Every structure is written in structure tokens, then in C-alpha cells.
Amino acid sequence: MYAVIKTGGKQYKVAAGEKLKVEQIPADIGSEITIDQVLAVGAGDSIKFGAPLVEGAKVLVTVVSHGRHEKVTIFKMRRRKHYQKHQGHRQNYTEIQVVSINA
Numbered sequence: 001m002y003a004v005i006k007t008g009g010k011q012y013k014v015a016a017g018e019k020l021k022v023e024q025i026p027a028d029i030g031s032e033i034t035i036d037q038v039l040a041v042g043a044g045d046s047i048k049f050g051a052p053l054v055e056g057a058k059v060l061v062t063v064v065s066h067g068r069h070e071k072v073t074i075f076k077m078r079r080r081k082h083y084q085k086h087q088g089h090r091q092n093y094t095e096i097q098v099v100s101i102n103a
Contacts (some may be wrong), residue, residue: 001015001016001041001043002015002043003042003059003101004040005059006037007023007035007037008024008025008079009043010023014059015101016098017097018097018098019064019095021069021094022096023091025096026092027096029063030062031063032061032062032063033096034059034060035058036057036058038058038059039053039054040059041078041103045052056102056103058090059101059102060100061099062097063095063096064097065095066093067095068090068092068093069089069091069093070088073086
């Protein structure tokens, strides 16, 4: 069984037991979170789509850790104008593990 969830403005296809890194969620390590924004649920050949959400479907996840991604470097340059600009940032993330999918 798998589900398509929405969190942090992005969509993820998840299955039970998977670990994934999502946008930062303000929760303690080890706590369980219920994600109720489920866009689709599938098992084998049967797929149930929501309009926009599947009613009664929930995904239970556990927070594994918090961290920061690798640095993204931004470099802007205008040729022949002596203009160069260096920027960068590291995005925060929360690593979660999917415990169960209830549809």
C-alpha cells in the first residue's frame, strides 16, 4: 500500500517503513505525527484519488531527526561589467519514517 501526501508545499509518494526528508516540521524527535493531507491512496491495481483530499485517509509518521541539507551556492555574473555576486544557503529538513497508512 502506498499514499501520496502533501507536506511543506511538496508532494511525496510514501509506503510503510520508508524514511524521507521533508521540509522542517516543528516537532520533537521520536514524536508521532498524523498527516491528514492525503491526495491519493493505492494498493495493487486499485487507486483512490481525492478531490482534492481522500476523506478519512491518514498517514502516521515518526520524527527520526532534524538537520540541514548541503549548501546550495548561487553565483550571478554580468560579463564585461565587473559584477559578481556569491550567495548560498542551507535548507532545514526533518527526517520522518512512515509507520502506517490508514485509508
